[in-house]
Amino acid sequence: MKTAFINIKELIQIEDLPKKYVSGKEMSKLPTLKNAFLIVENDIISDFGTMDNLPNNIHFNSIIDVTGKLILPTWCDSHTHIVYAGNRVQEFVDRIHGLTYEAIANKGGGILNSAKLLQKTSEEDLYAQAATRVEEVMQLGTGAIEIKSGYGLTKDAELKMLRVIKKLDKNYPITIKATFLGAHALPTEFKDRKNEYLTAVIENILPTVAKENLAEFIDIFCETGYFSVEDTEQLLEAGKRYGLQPKIHVNQFNAIGGIQAGVKYNALSVDHLEAMRDEDIEYLKNTHTMPVALPSCSYFLSIPYTPARKMIDAGLPLALATDYNPGSTPSGNMNFVVATACIKMKMTPEEAINAATINGAYAMGLEKTHGSICRGKKANFVVTKKIPNYNFIPYSFGNNHIDRIFIEGVEI
Numbered sequence: 001m002k003t004a005f006i007n008i009k010e011l012i013q014i015e016d017l018p019k020k021y022v023s024g025k026e027m028s029k030l031p032t033l034k035n036a037f038l039i040v041e042n043d044i045i046s047d048f049g050t051m052d053n054l055p056n057n058i059h060f061n062s063i064i065d066v067t068g069k070l071i072l073p074t075w076c077d078s079h080t081h082i083v084y085a086g087n088r089v090q091e092f093v094d095r096i097h098g099l100t101y102e103a104i105a106n107k108g109g110g111i112l113n114s115a116k117l118l119q120k121t122s123e124e125d126l127y128a129q130a131a132t133r134v135e136e137v138m139q140l141g142t143g144a145i146e147i148k149s150g151y152g153l154t155k156d157a158e159l160k161m162l163r164v165i166k167k168l169d170k171n172y173p174i175t176i177k178a179t180f181l182g183a184h185a186l187p188t189e190f191k192d193r194k195n196e197y198l199t200a201v202i203e204n205i206l207p208t209v210a211k212e213n214l215a216e217f218i219d220i221f222c223e224t225g226y227f228s229v230e231d232t233e234q235l236l237e238a239g240k241r242y243g244l245q246p247k248i249h250v251n252q253f254n255a256i257g258g259i260q261a262g263v264k265y266n267a268l269s270v271d272h273l274e275a276m277r278d279e280d281i282e283y284l285k286n287t288h289t290m291p292v293a294l295p296s297c298s299y300f301l302s303i304p305y306t307p308a309r310k311m312i313d314a315g316l317p318l319a320l321a322t323d324y325n326p327g328s329t330p331s332g333n334m335n336f337v338v339a340t341a342c343i344k345m346k347m348t349p350e351e352a353i354n355a356a357t358i359n360g361a362y363a364m365g366l367e368k369t370h371g372s373i374c375r376g377k378k379a380n381f382v383v384t385k386k387i388p389n390y391n392f393i394p395y396s397f398g399n400n401h402i403d404r405i406f407i408e409g410v411e412i
């Protein structure tokens with residue numbers, strides 16, 4: 001099955017040779033072709049070029065004329081928690097009335113609130129709720145996503161979450177990567193016994209996660225009041241023994257050394273980074289750890305944005321993700337993330353699109369197959385409505401620019 005997309009106004013994020021990620025000044029380069037064609041063979045991109053080079057000796061099963069429209073790779077959302085039960089809309093209202101995220105968590109709300117509900121929810125119901133969200137984010141142009149456990153906090157409930165993630169991956173055409181986040185918060189039953197909980201995570205849950213091949217990555221919320229740097233190192237050391245690579249929550253509210261622990265254990269990514277010291281930026285230089293910013297979380301909680309300008313200007317790479325979860329970011333819209341990164345973090349549209357595509361793909365180990373328009377990569381792309389240029393996507397924020405979406409060569 002061969003399909004040609006012709007008369008593409010601009011084909012965005014093209015690559016001849018796949019790269020791992022882009023950093024620093026490279027992030028401001030977004031390679032494109034104007035007046036282009038794109039050829040898809042089954043589920044793979046087989047060729048692209050300018051219209052004057054469209055091969056005339058190939059039989060196409062279908063030719064799609066997209067005059068006036070742009071094509072760009074689907075978004076790569078490398079940090080989400082979309083397997084959750086119910087919602088925390090009451091906490092949202094409580095925050096409007098003046099309670100802080102921290103105060104809500106301290107009185108048993110927050111993550112523990114979601115865990116209580118998830119533990120009572122059947123696997124089928126949890127799957128159905130999460131599936132609706134997967135369908136929603138696909139329609140928003142996301143073609144690959146990472147999903148974490150962490151709202152279970154018991155062995156049964158953590159494994160239930162991870163099985164749901166696996167089933168979503170099997171049943172949906174987008175690529176889904178799973179992360180084990182057993183150390184997301186301290187369950188009430190373990191109050192003042194954090195070490196016992198961590199030991200249970202390491203000795204009781206982690207071996208089953210690994211044995212049943214339920215996750216590729218390991219995560220921990222390294223934060224004051226949650227898990228310390230010492231806890232983080234202990235967990236990552238155990239994860240390493242089972243072949244799970246770290247992708248960790250660090251520097252959301254306080255900079256306590258989580259980045260350093262992540263880098264020490266070869267983290268694929270360190271995520272949040274709203275509280276960054278100069279020494280943290282310095283430490284990330286010359287590593288292969290991708291910093292990940294989550295601007296929708298900053299927006300929703302009214303906390304500082306990750307200092308993207310400072311980080312990119314220092315030569316670092318940066319990825320953007322949604323953090324879709326019921327407490328701090330009940331939104332999985334990568335279009336909003338890209339726009340907010342430009343508007344609030346002063347990233348250029350080129351930087352933001354790179355961060356949400358190729359760098360996002362790297363942050364979940366998918367840079368060989370996702371994140372760009374490249375021969376041999378998965379045919380995952382968005383056809384926009386008729387818009388003037390790619391700057392228009394973040395500029396006209398909150399509006400829907402998507403006309404059609406193709407995942408593995410099939411329109412969804």
Ligand SMILES: N=CN[C@@H](CCC(=O)O)C(=O)O
Nearest residue numbers: 110111221323325326327328
């Ligand atoms: N910060 C830790 N975990 C989630 C939020 C969890 C919640 O509030 O339910 C996050 O990444 O923002």
Ligand SMILES: [Zn+2]
Nearest residue numbers: 079081249323
């Ligand atoms: Zn998160």
